[in-house]
Amino acid sequence: RPAGATVLAMHRAALLCAFSVVTAACQVGEPPWKGGSPAAAARLHGHNDYLQPVPLRTALELGLGSVEADIFLVDGELRVGHERWQLRPGRTLRALYLEPLRAFAMANGGKVRADGVPFVLLVDIKADAAAVYGQLRTELAEFGELLTHFFPERVERGAVTVVLSGSRPRDLLESEPERLCALDGRLVDLQAQPLASPTLVPWISDAWSRVSDWSGADDLLPAERERITALVATAHAQGRELRFWGAPDRPEAWAVLLALGVDHIGTDRPKAAAAFLRR
Numbered sequence: 001r002p003a004g005a006t007v008l009a010m011h012r013a014a015l016l017c018a019f020s021v022v023t024a025a026c027q028v029g030e031p032p033w034k035g036g037s038p039a040a041a042a043r044l045h046g047h048n049d050y051l052q053p054v055p056l057r058t059a060l061e062l063g064l065g066s067v068e069a070d071i072f073l074v075d076g077e078l079r080v081g082h083e084r085w086q087l088r089p090g091r092t093l094r095a096l097y098l099e100p101l102r103a104f105a106m107a108n109g110g111k112v113r114a115d116g117v118p119f120v121l122l123v124d125i126k127a128d129a130a131a132v133y134g135q136l137r138t139e140l141a142e143f144g145e146l147l148t149h150f151f152p153e154r155v156e157r158g159a160v161t162v163v164l165s166g167s168r169p170r171d172l173l174e175s176e177p178e179r180l181c182a183l184d185g186r187l188v189d190l191q192a193q194p195l196a197s198p199t200l201v202p203w204i205s206d207a208w209s210r211v212s213d214w215s216g217a218d219d220l221l222p223a224e225r226e227r228i229t230a231l232v233a234t235a236h237a238q239g240r241e242l243r244f245w246g247a248p249d250r251p252e253a254w255a256v257l258l259a260l261g262v263d264h265i266g267t268d269r270p271k272a273a274a275a276f277l278r279r
Helices: 006-027 057-062 093-107 129-141 170-174 222-237 251-259 270-278
Strands: 044-046 066-074 077-080 119-125 160-166 182-185 203-207 241-245 264-267
Touching: 044 057, 044 270, 057 270, 066 093, 066 129, 077 093, 077 129, 093 119, 093 129, 119 129, 129 160, 129 170, 160 203, 170 182, 222 241, 241 264, 251 264, 251 270, 264 270
Parallel strands: 044 066, 044 264, 066 119, 119 160, 160 182, 182 203, 203 241
Antiparallel strands: 066 077
């Protein structure tokens, strides 16, 4: 892996690669409910969005396609935070995300994203999956007109799609004939038999360390590039979208992941990432 002065040259090469092949990457095997290739900034996923100075609003202003919120059930509230000590009364999924998203959609002709593709709210359940899901299901029902509805054989798109990650109550969701959320799968779900329906598992997310040790400071090895390209192709062929957590959060990586067709590029730096991808 070369370093030093060659990094700038590779950075420029990565940019050229990204913008020359991204259209083709988006068009291969698109999940049926995406409705076309989104703008580059919409490929960004706001990791732990609630830690941003202004949660959600910044992501919407920048045109991100998805955000992530971690939740615990405490005293009847779905409180948002990564650790229990961070939780505060009233700082809830409803207050920070569900109600503002409904208000935003009502003010924008029933859409959250300008292109009409559902905005994705990734809800990471940190503990007590069954109890949390029971409360979440009740609360989501109050926002049914806003949300994507999932059935065993079809999807009715809404302005917002909710996907559950973390401690996922898979058996509970599989048993329901109609749901207001879907599941975030793992790489093993691309090979499991029988394959889960993409109406149950539309996303595949896993640790970057499972596919590469690339930090973005040098060149992505050809074998790693091929591995990621194959995973993207497999996910798209199954009607799913792909995301990695823990990937390098820097311009060189944003460009490469965009070029390789990774659907959701996680970032803790949404302003910098959106500005870079727009350039």
